[in-house]
Amino acid sequence: MSKKNIAILTILIAIILDQVIKIYVKxxxxxxxxxxVFSWFKIHFVENNGMAMGFEFGGxxxxxxxxxxRIVAVxxxxxxxxxxxxxxVHNAVIIGISLIFSGAVGNIIDSIFYGVIFDSSEHKVATLFADKPxxxxxxxxxxDMFYFPIWSGNLPEWIPFVGxxxxxxxxxxxxxADSYITIGVAILFIFSKQAFPKEDKKSEKKITETSSEI
Structure with a gap:
């Protein structure tokens, strides 16, 4: 399979899976x-207005x-x-970049379209293509929906501020979509020599910082 087809297939599968899961939960x-699902893995439906992992961003x-x-970054x-x-380059690099792209696009779809195709999920299940979005x-x-409370407890008293x-x-x-970005960055870190040749070291730092903002 050509590298172009690997990228296209990765992107299509990732974005479709992302949207199917989100629409199902919504x-x-x-x-x-x-x-x-397990004591350490739960499906917990929340929505956010901001960045990855539920961070908010300026109203x-x-x-x-x-x-x-995000659109410019894409x-x-x-x-x-x-x-x-x-x-x-190595196929892993193509997959890593494709996953970062897919994660950005997945959350862009929510941000652009969900407000006009769904009604509210508060106190009821939302309707797709609702009359009153x-x-x-x-x-x-x-x-957002994936929650992994692997461990919960009180922190040791000796830890400053949060003890x-x-x-x-x-x-x-x-x-x-968030997990795609994380996995993609991890793949690029593992295959950094192939992804960022010596002459592109400055680009490595810039791209990694940009990816973390998506």
Missing amino acids: TNFVLGEEVE KGGKLFLTLF GAIIYWLAGNIKRK YGELFHGKVV GDLFTFFQYIFNP
Whole structure:
């Protein structure tokens, strides 16, 4: 299989899977509803207006800025991916960049369209293509659902500032798109010699920082 086809297949599978899971959760769960799969893994439906892992970002204006930033970043990632395909780099690098691209696009879809195709999930299950959607174009909420409370307990008293506080690892709730970005960055780190030749070391730092913002 050509490297271009590997990229296309990775992107299609990743984005479709991301959206299928999000739409299923959105149309079958009430906001805040939780299903325990294992004691350390739960499906917990939340929505956020901001960045990955549920971080918020500056209200309505910040939300629009973040969405536009993601769109610009996606354009840069496409250029980066195309350049690596031409260089015929290791397939793992192509997959890593494709996953980062897929994660960005997956959350962009939520941000742009979900506000105008879904109604609210508060106190009821949302309807797809609702007559009275909850938001407007470019101001949709990102759907998150994966929760891994692997360990929960009080931190040792000797830890500065947070000693004695209740702490949960891993406390953030995220979605498939978020995990794609994390996995993609990890792959590029493992295959950094192939992804970032010596002459591109400055680009390595810049791209990694950009990916973490998506």
